[in-house]
Amino acid sequence: MSPGPSVGSRHTEAVIAALERASIVERSPRFRDPRAAALAVALAVLGVLTTVLGLTTEDAAPPPAASTGAEIPGSTTAPAPEGEATASGVTTEGVTTEEGTTEASAAPDDDTDGPADGDAGGMARSVPVRLRIPAIEVNTELMSLGLRADGTLQVPPLRGDAPAGWYRHSPTPGEAGASVIAGHVDTARDGAAVFYRLRELGVGDRVEVRRKDGSTARFAVTRVAVFAKRDFPSDQVYATVPHAGLRLITCGGVFDRGEGSYRSNVVVFADAVT
Known part of the structure; x- marks a missing residue:
């Protein structure tokens, strides 16, 4: 046997x-x-x-110009990180997501951080509440983003239905200067996210940002670029400009499984139109 x-x-x-x-x-x-x-x-x-x-690893957003020594549009000094740093490096200001990390606050509500009146032909300050990009069918609320303890930009919650976020230390859309809005491209759990099709935009495509005061800032795309994260041009993306500009940022390029992040960023440049 x-x-x-x-x-x-x-x-x-x-x-x-x-x-x-x-x-x-x-x-x-x-x-x-x-x-x-x-x-x-x-x-x-x-x-x-x-x-x-x-x-499922959360991807870091590119650092604002403050971390590279360049001037922050709409600010005379570089903003300090907000809140206490958590183990993940995200500040404690805001709400806790399902992934256990602390994210930015749910909605912009600061109408006092910056000049009260428009200058250089820009609109008066008013925080953004909604973003529309008809060409790629984006229609999203906007949350407020600050800085992490390491000087990089906070990011929205890592969910497919998470809104895009406005960097609150940049000018509000429509003010003179470069206003910055960031969003996820995708997530492992939910697939495509709010800025999944951002790379499809072309020169001339329109972008609309509704503001808290009821007005709408309108922009036209002037450039779409992909930058390697190691060479991200913060001085160019966050640079002070004399007119009302908009920067839309998400991840792109090759996904590095070892690092758990994309190797590049897609950046859309847009200027105000009437």
């Missing part, structure tokens, strides 16, 4: 059966060599974990 299967062999078979039920490995063919089966299982599990962990 031949001996029965070993404990290790039975364990391997059980693991393979469980993975088959989860559709992680194919149902056939089965492995005859337990060692080969164990190796295949280990590689399959490692691949799944790498993909999940990489795609």
Whole structure:
């Protein structure tokens, strides 16, 4: 009478059966060599974990000009990080997301940070509440974004339905200067996010920002660019400009699974139109 299967062999078979039920490995063919089966299982599990962990890692937004020594539009001094730093490096101001990180506050409400009157042909200050980009079917509320403890921009919650966010230390849309709005391109759990199609915009496409005072700031796209994050031109994106401008930022390029983030940023430049 031949001996029965070993404990290790039975364990391997059980693991393979469980993975088959989860559709992680194919149902056939089965492995005859337990060692080969164990190796295949280990590689399959490692691949799944790498993909999940990489795609759910929160991507950092590019640093504002303050961290590079350039002038912040609409501000005479570089803003200090707000709140206490958490383990994830995000400030404690705002609300806690499902991922356990602290994000920016839910809605802009500061009408006092900056000049009260418009200058250089710009509109008076009024915080943005909604963004519309008809060409790519974007119609989103806007939340308020500040700075992380490390000087990078806060980001909206990592959810597919999260709104875009206005960087509150930049001019409000319509004021003279470059106003900055950022949003996610996608998430592992939900797929496409608010700025998924941002890279599709072309010169001349219109962007509308409704403001708290009831007015609407209107812009036309002048440029769409992709910058490697290691070479992100903060002095160009956040630069002081004499007219009302808008910068829309999201992630793009190749996704680096090792780092858990995209290697580039898509930036849309737009100028005010009447």
